[in-house]
Amino acid sequence: MSAMPMERDDLQAYAASVANCSKCRLAQGRTQVVFGSGSPHAELMFVGEAPGFHEDKQGIPFVGQAGKLLERLLAGIGLQREDVYIANVLKCRPPGNRDPQPDEIEQCETYLFRQIEAIEPKCVATLGNFATKLLSGKQLGITRVHGQEQEVTLGGRRVVLYPLYHPAAALYTPKMLEVLEEDFRRIPGLISRELLAPEPVPDHPELALAAPVAEPAVQLGLF
Ligand code: SF4
Numbered sequence: 001m002s003a004m005p006m007e008r009d010d011l012q013a014y015a016a017s018v019a020n021c022s023k024c025r026l027a028q029g030r031t032q033v034v035f036g037s038g039s040p041h042a043e044l045m046f047v048g049e050a051p052g053f054h055e056d057k058q059g060i061p062f063v064g065q066a067g068k069l070l071e072r073l074l075a076g077i078g079l080q081r082e083d084v085y086i087a088n089v090l091k092c093r094p095p096g097n098r099d100p101q102p103d104e105i106e107q108c109e110t111y112l113f114r115q116i117e118a119i120e121p122k123c124v125a126t127l128g129n130f131a132t133k134l135l136s137g138k139q140l141g142i143t144r145v146h147g148q149e150q151e152v153t154l155g156g157r158r159v160v161l162y163p164l165y166h167p168a169a170a171l172y173t174p175k176m177l178e179v180l181e182e183d184f185r186r187i188p189g190l191i192s193r194e195l196l197a198p199e200p201v202p203d204h205p206e207l208a209l210a211a212p213v214a215e216p217a218v219q220l221g222l223f
Contacts, residue, residue: 006118006155008040014114018091024107026092031056036087036115043191044079045121046070047112047131048166050090052097061086066168069177070127073167073184085119087112089130100130109134117155123190124159128166135161142166147183149190158195162187 006014015035021027034051037060046062054064062070062081071081090100090108112134116124126132129142135154136145142163149162164184170177 006114008118008120011040011115011118014118018111021091021111024092024104026090026094026104029095030092032059033091034059034061034088034093035091035111036085037061038081038085039083040085040119042083042085042119043122044083044187045085045087045116045119045124046127047124047135048086048088048127049130050088050097050100051093052168053093055088056093061088062167065171066166069167069171073181076181077184077188085115085121087115089134105130105134113155116159120155120157121159122193122195123149123162123187124154125162125164125187127164128169132163136163146179147186149186151195160190160193160195162190 018035019033021033030051034055038045048061048066051061052064052066054067055061061067070086074081074084089112090104091111092108094100094104124135126135132142132145133139136150136152138145142165145163146165147163149160151158152161153159154161162183165176165180167180170180
């Protein structure tokens with residue numbers, strides 16, 4: 001890999017360089033690239049799936065009902081969205097909000113890894129299946145792994161990866177919302193956790209992730 005290390009100050013310029021991306025078919029139907037928003041100094045980063053209708057129009061992730069829920073959950077642990085950084089696996093809206101396709105994720109994932117490298121969060125909370133599977137390198141569904149943190153190396157640094165239910169799924173499932181709220185309450189403790197020194201930096205962050213896969217792949221969408 002020849003890319004230079006990404007610094008926080010580079011993030012805005014990097015966002016501008018992605019604004020005209022046409023690496024995958026999603027470039028055709030989008031209003032704009034939804035790169036990410038929040039503090040480049042955030043200790044806590046959220047990674048969702050892909051922009052929806054409102055996000056595509058406004059250019060900001062998590063601005064619809066799921067975004068409101070995310071803000072409420074953040075307020076519950078004393079944070080505002082300006083304190084964290086929010087991004088998605090895909091930066092462009094899939095038509096009809098369909099699931100991301102593997103080739104789209106493959107084309108787009110570099111942007112996410114570079115964001116993580118620049119922001120250097122202590123904790124990356126993955127919202128739903130797609131972000132969790134991509135950043136954990138495992139195929140376990142979110143129902144199995146939510147609320148179970150693991151230390152991984154991303155962007156050359158140790159971070160706590162913390163899978164959570166996607167707020168959009170929790171909106172319509174009260175029991176899931178309860179679990180999401182409960183999982184959220186553990187976030188402050190995870191941010192303040194002491195992490196080990198980074199492992200040797202690999203060419204591909206996804207290859208640095210720990211522990212072998214023990215389960216077959218399960219495609220569960222947001223669940
Ligand atoms: S989804 Fe990602 S790879 Fe595809 S066009 Fe948008 S920014 Fe580029």
